[in-house]
Amino acid sequence: MSETPTFEHSETYKRSSERRMRLNMGPQHPSTHGVLQIILDLEGEVVMRCDPVPGYLHRGTEKLAEERYYNQIIPLTDRLDYVSAFNNNVAYCIPVEKLLGIEIPERAMWLRVILMELQRIASHLIWYGTSLMDLGAITAFLYAMREREKILDIFEMACGARLTYSYCRVGGLLADTPPGFEEKVAEFVKDFPKAWKEYTDLVSKNPIFMDRTMGVGVVTPEDAIDMGLTGPSLRGSGVDWDIRKNEPYYGYDLIDFAIPLGTKGDCYDRYLCRMEEMMQSNRIVEQALKFLKPGPVKAPDPKITLPPKELSMSQAEAMQRHFYQVIHGFSVPVGETYGKIEASKGELGFYIISDGSSHPYRMKIRAPSYVNLQSLPLMTEGRMVSDVITCIGTIDIVLGEVDR
Amino acid sequence: MPIQESLQVVVSKLQDKFGDSVLSVQEFRDEVTVRFKPQVWIEAHRFLKEDEDCAFNMLIDETAADYPLRNERFDVITHLLSLGKAHRLRLKTQTAEHIPTLYPVWKTANWLERETYDLFGIIFDGHPDLRRILLTEDWEGFPLRKDYPIEGYDI
Numbered sequence: 323m324s325e326t327p328t329f330e331h332s333e334t335y336k337r338s339s340e341r342r343m344r345l346n347m348g349p350q351h352p353s354t355h356g357v358l359q360i361i362l363d364l365e366g367e368v369v370m371r372c373d374p375v376p377g378y379l380h381r382g383t384e385k386l387a388e389e390r391y392y393n394q395i396i397p398l399t400d401r402l403d404y405v406s407a408f409n410n411n412v413a414y415c416i417p418v419e420k421l422l423g424i425e426i427p428e429r430a431m432w433l434r435v436i437l438m439e440l441q442r443i444a445s446h447l448i449w450y451g452t453s454l455m456d457l458g459a460i461t462a463f464l465y466a467m468r469e470r471e472k473i474l475d476i477f478e479m480a481c482g483a484r485l486t487y488s489y490c491r492v493g494g495l496l497a498d499t500p501p502g503f504e505e506k507v508a509e510f511v512k513d514f515p516k517a518w519k520e521y522t523d524l525v526s527k528n529p530i531f532m533d534r535t536m537g538v539g540v541v542t543p544e545d546a547i548d549m550g551l552t553g554p555s556l557r558g559s560g561v562d563w564d565i566r567k568n569e570p571y572y573g574y575d576l577i578d579f580a581i582p583l584g585t586k587g588d589c590y591d592r593y594l595c596r597m598e599e600m601m602q603s604n605r606i607v608e609q610a611l612k613f614l615k616p617g618p619v620k621a622p623d624p625k626i627t628l629p630p631k632e633l634s635m636s637q638a639e640a641m642q643r644h645f646y647q648v649i650h651g652f653s654v655p656v657g658e659t660y661g662k663i664e665a666s667k668g669e670l671g672f673y674i675i676s677d678g679s680s681h682p683y684r685m686k687i688r689a690p691s692y693v694n695l696q697s698l699p700l701m702t703e704g705r706m707v708s709d710v711i712t713c714i715g716t717i718d719i720v721l722g723e724v725d726r
Numbered sequence: 727m728p729i730q731e732s733l734q735v736v737v738s739k740l741q742d743k744f745g746d747s748v749l750s751v752q753e754f755r756d757e758v759t760v761r762f763k764p765q766v767w768i769e770a771h772r773f774l775k776e777d778e779d780c781a782f783n784m785l786i787d788e789t790a791a792d793y794p795l796r797n798e799r800f801d802v803i804t805h806l807l808s809l810g811k812a813h814r815l816r817l818k819t820q821t822a823e824h825i826p827t828l829y830p831v832w833k834t835a836n837w838l839e840r841e842t843y844d845l846f847g848i849i850f851d852g853h854p855d856l857r858r859i860l861l862t863e864d865w866e867g868f869p870l871r872k873d874y875p876i877e878g879y880d881i
Contacts, residue, residue, distance in 0.1 A: 550834030
């Protein structure tokens with residue numbers, strides 16, 4: 323381990339003396355949201371140096387992807403940010419579809435929007451519950467799980483899985499949603515504002531919570547941009563940037579929603595941004611439901627999407643197609659492209675280089691948690707140990723995505 | 727679909743400024759890739775960040791790709807984003823092992839370069855803290871190189 327300070331916080335560093343103590347927080351610590359180790363150099367209770375050590379969950383997703391067919395990579399993407407797996411599926415499919423030059427059908431597009439926004443709510447609820455639990459508020463966690471459960475039920479209805487969906491396919495979705503799906507989503511959308519009010523009433527004006535978060539972990543807009551922060555962490559610092567608004571994809575330009583912004587860039591502002599985003603996501607789902615019309619959910623390209631099951635069971639050609647695709651995959655034109663979405667943590671991008679075969683030559687995942695985690699030393703150096711916990715909570719990291 | 731007007735301005739400005747050091751400009755699926763000589767790697771990024779028409783204030787990603795059959799086997803790739811103008815650009819250069827660090831231009835480059843070093847073994851000259859980040863410190867080899875077997879090595 324190198325002893326040189328990573329960042330230019332050396333004024334605090336210079337004051338160091340023999341009283342300095344090194345504390346290993348993690349890798350098995352309940353408030354690091356997974357297996358993250360943070361090496362803290364302390365002087366009394368003040369953090370002199372903070373060095374996050376990710377990598378305990380590294381599974382080599384990018385390497386594995388180089389040997390798999392394009393559709394076989396989807397289950398790998400589930401396991402990146404495992405509390406918002408559907409967003410990862412979509413973020414991966416976008417560049418592949420772009421390389422292939424295919425458009426997905428309208429129904430698939432709106433279903434993706436609805437499920438992505440529901441997933442954002444679910445992901446923010448997990449963040450709400452766990453980050454407050456780090457601060458000692460256990461009740462909030464139990465409340466958050468209640469609404470999240472309803473979202474997981476909707477996902478279970480759509481695709482049968484509750485955590486790792488793999489519901490997206492290149493060119494659309496695995497299958498259409500069952501009857502009753504839209505009613506169930508509509509019911510959730512109707513009930514959610516009431517539940518959301520409970521969450522904010524419980525926490526937002528709580529004096530202990532405000533003491534712990536206000537003025538803690540301040541990131542100025544300039545620093546936020548320089549550190550490459552994206553998502554609510556960037557907007558908490560007051561930078562107006564959301565891919566859904568500024569570079570709209572998937573009909574987000576047809577939808578009316580607001581981008582909540584912070585002013586001070588502290589943990590409290592990031593908290594407020596995420597809370598408000600849940601309500602905005604709820605609005606998006608409500609409007610997207612109106613756009614949802616019956617229709618196909620797979621692109622009509624026989625080389626890319628599997629034929630319907632009834633056909634492959636009754637027609638020889640369809641069955642051949644089915645077998646050929648499962649065994650050989652499909653090849654993608656030579657080229658490279660970068661696809662991105664506004665995921666719940668920030669900009670999630672997949673950069674794919676194709677050499678014309680049925681595997682990607684190189685796939686790079688631009689994980690928002692990884693880049694955002696980098697700002698932890700900036701937020702915590704020179705502050706108290708307990709603030710480190712607060713800051714990890716409001717950066718909202720998922721270690722599956724940090725380590726890949 | 728033609729590329730954004732603001733990007734066309736960026737590309738012509740780059741060609742004016744760097745001349746022969748711009749090796750190629752590629753457009754594919756509405757995305758622009760500019761390939762530079764490694765000598766101007768830092769200047770190009772600094773220019774793109776500071777010029778008013780380019781205004782690329784955010785480094786979104788920095789990574790690499792391995793082409794083992796080439797003499798200079800690695801492509802170093804960066805993705806830039808301009809928050810003000812909402813345009814993006816991809817920059818590439820080629821190297822055998824060494825490339826100057828972008829850390830003085832963007833602090834984001836710190837971990838992105840550490841990761842690239844960790845998985846490819848590309849050395850970023852001038853990086854303040856170049857050590858492994860995802861793998862353990864005693865790891866041998868660089869897994870994302872094409873000659874590294876996918877199932878790893880027996881110990």
